[in-house]
Amino acid sequence: MTAKPERFDAIVVGGGHNGLVNGAYLSRAGLKTLVLERRHVVGGAAVTEELVPGFRFTTFSYALSLVRPDIVQDLDLVKHGMLVHPLVNTFHPGLDGEHILLGADAHANYHEIARHSVEDAEGAKDLSHRVARVCRALKPWMDRIPPNVLSSDPAEIAELAELRDYMTGLDSEVREMMERFVTASAGEILDEYLDHELVKGLFVSSGIIGSKVSPRDRESGLVWLFHKMGDFDGQPGAWGFHKNGNGGFTQVLARAVEAFGGTIRTNAGVERVLYDDGHARGVELEDGTRLEAEVVVSALDPRQTFMRLVDPSDLPADLVSHLEAYKFQGSAAKVNFALSGLPRFPGLDGREDIYQGFTNIGPTIPYLEEAFADCRAGRFSRRPFLDSCIQSTIDPDMSPPGKHIMSCFVMYAPYHLAQGDWDTERSNLGDTVQETLEEFFPGFGDLVLHREIVTPLDIERLIGLTEGNIFAGELFESQLFFNRPAPGWNQYRTPIEGYYQCGSGTHPGGCVSGGPGRLAALRILDDRRR
Amino acid sequence: MPKTTPFHSRVEPLNQTGIWKHWYGYLVAPQYQYSLNAEYYAIRNSVSLLDTSPLFKYRFAGDRGRALLERVLARDVGACRVGRAQYTCWCDERGFVIQDGVVMQVAEGEYRLTSAEPTLRHFRSVTRQMGFPDDTVEEISDDFGILALQGPHAYDVISRLTEAASPLKYFGVAQSTVASCEVTVSRTGYTGDLGYELWIRSEDAETVWDALAAAGKDYNLTPIGTSAMKMARVEAGLLLLGVDFNTSRYAWVDAQRETPIELGWSWMFRKLDEDPRDFIGRRAIEAEIANRTSRWNTVGLAVDWHAYECAFTESGIIPPMHELYTESTMSLYRRGGKQWDYAGYASSFLASTLLRRPIGIAKLPLDLTEEGSEVDAEITVIRQPKYILARVERLPFFNPPRKTALMNGGAS
Ligand SMILES: Cc1cc2nc3c(=O)[nH]c(=O)nc-3n(C[C@H](O)[C@H](O)[C@H](O)COP(=O)(O)OP(=O)(O)OC[C@H]3O[C@@H](n4cnc5c(N)ncnc54)[C@H](O)[C@@H]3O)c2cc1C
Numbered sequence: 001m002t003a004k005p006e007r008f009d010a011i012v013v014g015g016g017h018n019g020l021v022n023g024a025y026l027s028r029a030g031l032k033t034l035v036l037e038r039r040h041v042v043g044g045a046a047v048t049e050e051l052v053p054g055f056r057f058t059t060f061s062y063a064l065s066l067v068r069p070d071i072v073q074d075l076d077l078v079k080h081g082m083l084v085h086p087l088v089n090t091f092h093p094g095l096d097g098e099h100i101l102l103g104a105d106a107h108a109n110y111h112e113i114a115r116h117s118v119e120d121a122e123g124a125k126d127l128s129h130r131v132a133r134v135c136r137a138l139k140p141w142m143d144r145i146p147p148n149v150l151s152s153d154p155a156e157i158a159e160l161a162e163l164r165d166y167m168t169g170l171d172s173e174v175r176e177m178m179e180r181f182v183t184a185s186a187g188e189i190l191d192e193y194l195d196h197e198l199v200k201g202l203f204v205s206s207g208i209i210g211s212k213v214s215p216r217d218r219e220s221g222l223v224w225l226f227h228k229m230g231d232f233d234g235q236p237g238a239w240g241f242h243k244n245g246n247g248g249f250t251q252v253l254a255r256a257v258e259a260f261g262g263t264i265r266t267n268a269g270v271e272r273v274l275y276d277d278g279h280a281r282g283v284e285l286e287d288g289t290r291l292e293a294e295v296v297v298s299a300l301d302p303r304q305t306f307m308r309l310v311d312p313s314d315l316p317a318d319l320v321s322h323l324e325a326y327k328f329q330g331s332a333a334k335v336n337f338a339l340s341g342l343p344r345f346p347g348l349d350g351r352e353d354i355y356q357g358f359t360n361i362g363p364t365i366p367y368l369e370e371a372f373a374d375c376r377a378g379r380f381s382r383r384p385f386l387d388s389c390i391q392s393t394i395d396p397d398m399s400p401p402g403k404h405i406m407s408c409f410v411m412y413a414p415y416h417l418a419q420g421d422w423d424t425e426r427s428n429l430g431d432t433v434q435e436t437l438e439e440f441f442p443g444f445g446d447l448v449l450h451r452e453i454v455t456p457l458d459i460e461r462l463i464g465l466t467e468g469n470i471f472a473g474e475l476f477e478s479q480l481f482f483n484r485p486a487p488g489w490n491q492y493r494t495p496i497e498g499y500y501q502c503g504s505g506t507h508p509g510g511c512v513s514g515g516p517g518r519l520a521a522l523r524i525l526d527d528r529r530r
Numbered sequence: 531m532p533k534t535t536p537f538h539s540r541v542e543p544l545n546q547t548g549i550w551k552h553w554y555g556y557l558v559a560p561q562y563q564y565s566l567n568a569e570y571y572a573i574r575n576s577v578s579l580l581d582t583s584p585l586f587k588y589r590f591a592g593d594r595g596r597a598l599l600e601r602v603l604a605r606d607v608g609a610c611r612v613g614r615a616q617y618t619c620w621c622d623e624r625g626f627v628i629q630d631g632v633v634m635q636v637a638e639g640e641y642r643l644t645s646a647e648p649t650l651r652h653f654r655s656v657t658r659q660m661g662f663p664d665d666t667v668e669e670i671s672d673d674f675g676i677l678a679l680q681g682p683h684a685y686d687v688i689s690r691l692t693e694a695a696s697p698l699k700y701f702g703v704a705q706s707t708v709a710s711c712e713v714t715v716s717r718t719g720y721t722g723d724l725g726y727e728l729w730i731r732s733e734d735a736e737t738v739w740d741a742l743a744a745a746g747k748d749y750n751l752t753p754i755g756t757s758a759m760k761m762a763r764v765e766a767g768l769l770l771l772g773v774d775f776n777t778s779r780y781a782w783v784d785a786q787r788e789t790p791i792e793l794g795w796s797w798m799f800r801k802l803d804e805d806p807r808d809f810i811g812r813r814a815i816e817a818e819i820a821n822r823t824s825r826w827n828t829v830g831l832a833v834d835w836h837a838y839e840c841a842f843t844e845s846g847i848i849p850p851m852h853e854l855y856t857e858s859t860m861s862l863y864r865r866g867g868k869q870w871d872y873a874g875y876a877s878s879f880l881a882s883t884l885l886r887r888p889i890g891i892a893k894l895p896l897d898l899t900e901e902g903s904e905v906d907a908e909i910t911v912i913r914q915p916k917y918i919l920a921r922v923e924r925l926p927f928f929n930p931p932r933k934t935a936l937m938n939g940g941a942s
Contacts, residue, residue, distance in 0.1 A: 069835075069839070069886075072886050073835050073836070073886070073887075077886075078884070078885050078886050082886075083574065083575060083884065085571045085575055086565070086567045086568070086571070086883075088563075088565045088568045103563075103564045103565060104563075104564040104565035104566070104567070104568070105564035105565075108564055132848075136843075136846075136848065231848075232852075233567075233851040233852040233853070233881070233883050234848045234849055234850065234851040234852055235852050236848070243575060353563075356568070393750065394568070394571070394575070394576065394750055395575060395576070395750070396576050396577075396683055396686075396748065396749040396750050401686075401748035401749065402747075402748045
């Protein structure tokens with residue numbers, strides 16, 4: 001005898017941060033909502049895991065900036081424990097004791113850059129101001145559902161006209177700068193403002209994060225801009241650390257879901273979405289359990305949403321061909337360390353505050369280009385770029401007293417290796433990262449108590465991000481805004497009625513922003529009112 | 531030449547900014563690092579250390595000392611038993627507040643009181659009226675330095691140095707030793723967080739500072755200046771003399787004076803009918819309560835985040851939120867009906883980075899002090915006055931369970 005399937009108003013597939021945001025908004029609107037997560041823990045790419053007693057590893061993502069302010073307010077996240085600590089410093093070590101250390105004071109930063117180049121110190125200010133203005137101009141469009149370019153609906157046509165008018169109404173300096181970001185590489189843009197190699201190296205790294213591009217590839221311009229779109233207390237482009245890592249943030253979201261009456265189930269992988277007559281009916285779990293709902297939301301990436309959870313042969317051919325061409329090509333890895341003490345940087349011995357933010361290892365553009373040359377050849381960089389941080393220097397709850405936890409985001413680590421596979425290359429990657437750190441911080445190896453290596457393959461296996469792409473698809477112009485994940489399907493709906501998408505493969509895209517989760521919820525709630 | 535506190539040799543080299551301020555004639559750091567937020571977050575996320583030695587300190591001994599306090603202090607000091615501290619205030623005969631402070635009974639019949647401004651002469655004049663000798667109250671300001679250790683890891687740090695905190699109830703006081711120096715430890719503070727304050731003999735100041743710094747090393751113990759403390763105290767709903775109210779003593783007119791009820795301290799008099807004392811200002815306070823003659827009340831004010839954000843973005847600029855704390859007044863108006871219909875003002879304002887919204891401490895007429903009452907707050911956007919929605923909210927804005935939790939060595 002089979003029991004009658006459980007019924008919900010809405011089922012969200014995937015308990016990453018976007019699924020949680022979506023579930024919280026739907027619950028808040030009164031829908032009986034269930035969030036299903038395959039792992040034992042919610043958070044997806046934003047989890048904190050105590051792999052060694054007392055050491056909290058941010059297995060994947062590690063910092064916040066793009067969280068949409070509306071979400072914080074609408075979901076009462078502060079009440080549920082949201083606490084983002086601003087980065088105190090940004091440290092950019094060179095070799096031979098050279099370095100740039102930027103802090104909270106703009107004037108002190110001017111002089112720090114001026115040590116290397118007086119004109120760059122001013123150039124950096126000009127660049128930051130221009131970029132801040134561009135971001136300000138784009139922000140409203142980050143927080144609304146983008147128009148559908150393929151639609152003949154008068155409302156959509158009007159939206160497109162509104163967007164066009166908005167863009168032409170912008171001051172020409174802002175508009176031209178915006179165009180630069182689409183047409184030029186991060187390296188080229190920086191060339192206009194900066195001259196010194198070490199200074200450029202510091203600023204350029206945002207242009208390659210998580211993307212299979214060199215800082216001199218055209219696509220890096222937009223990737224760079226994307227990472228400046230967030231803020232901390234209104235400070236453009238500033239980043240912070242959430243209490244207990246990014247997993248601390250998704251725990252806050254989980255509390256919000258539950259506070260609004262939603263339900264979360266972990267260890268509940270979804271095998272497929274159930275639908276007939278073009279209507280969503282519910283889901284089937286990996287263990288065969290069926291659950292019913294007239295709204296099903298996939299918080300997974302586009303590959304999973306369209307090619308795995310449903311049968312692609314039920315979808316329009318042009319959508320499927322778009323998805324087949326959609327680029328994942330993951331190129332990043334993580335190597336996280338439990339440390340017995342803080343690394344020492346020659347010349348700044350004893351300075352612990354230098355680690356209270358990002359430590360940007362990748363001194364110059366040529367260094368990064370060399371790293372990318374390896375990637376292009378199908379191997380991981382022999383001298384990788386590392387975006388690292390030691391959050392335990394400001395958050396004592398991240399590690400046992402006196403000890404530290406270090407997160408290193410590693411580039412490049414292509415998903416497709418020309419030789420060998422990631423299961424055999426995993427520890428070689430760990431060694432390479434450790435050797436690189438040793439080069440900058442002599443004696444580093446002696447501090448290592450434990451290390452966690454997360455290859456692109458591990459990212460894919462653990463949380464389902466296809467080819468380990470950290471953003472659920474490259475942040476290229478061809479895959480953003482009108483086109484995320486495909487033209488005509490950029491408004492959270494799918495060809496199956498009642499089946500929606502809300503993962504990072506939808507607008508505004510990857511990073512811990514919650515934007516996709518929120519906008520999809522607004523779409524769903526709006527559709528229900530019709 | 532400014533005076534320096536007993537911790538000066540320790541704090542002086544820590545001040546990376548080189549900026550100093552005067553706190554009642556003492557040299558203090560408004561902030562030590564370039565990042566004020568880093569100091570603020572130490573209070574909320576790890577643990578902070580603040581030198582509050584410029585506070586004036588007084589000692590009262592024996593039955594006469596107690597009798598004097600009973601006469602002067604508006605809040606019932608009888609409830610302040612041995613090993614307890616109490617937040618209190620003292621008033622003039624007309625029931626206007628002279629000052630607030632913390633009184634503690636450190637041993638049987640031995641009281642100490644802190645205050646922001648000198649008050650020996652005031653206490654002495656009452657002493658004489660009561661026919662007591664002058665030494666009933668004694669100034670001990672120079673004898674002690676005071677450190678405030680505040681933040682979620684404050685217990686972890688203090689418990690490495692003394693048993694006195696295990697446990698020490700909220701507003702409890704204990705005598706103890708730290709690094710072989712006698713100290714008084716109280717579970718008090720001005721941040722609304724878990725925290726302790728230590729009274730340290732001036733000659734021991736450096737030794738105890740060093741011990742705390744060493745014990746806090748693993749917990750990101752961060753020396754903080756007065757600015758971070760002031761940000762935290764707005765969230766905690768704690769008033770600051772000279773900012774949120776003025777002493778009646780040096781006011782020119784009553785419009786500058788405030789009663790404890792008007793300051794939102796009516797809770798101090800909840801058991802007034804069980805309190806037989808004839809304290810200064812009692813009659814006036816009783817009459818104010820009975821006749822509801824308060825002119826205003828002091829309340830929390832939450833500025834609507836969307837309205838705040840919109841007011842600035844509409845003008846094409848970013849809403850100011852970063853490390854924004856002001857003590858200047860923001861005028862408040864009644865909504866609807868007349869334009870610019872003045873109602874009151876905010877005496878402190880903070881764009882709270884923790885709470886992610888702008889908040890303030892406000893004075894409003896009684897018909898607008900209900901929780902949820904709406905007013906328009908005046909802000910300036912590119913030099914133009916604009917008003918935006920704000921709502922009355924209960925103080926404190928931030929009140930974590932750890933503030934009062936019994937800490938006894940269990941997991942924090
Ligand atoms: C290594 C790494 C570092 C990063 N660093 C940063 C950073 O510092 N800052 C930043 O802002 N962004 C960073 N990013 C990007 C950011 O973390 C992601 O874009 C974002 O977290 C994705 O969120 P999501 O909710 O869209 O999807 P995910 O987090 O991928 O969530 C999907 C969830 O669905 C679950 N799931 C998968 N399949 C199923 C199934 N069949 N049934 C049920 N559940 C399923 C997964 O377990 C997962 O929990 C990083 C990403 C990675 C991988």
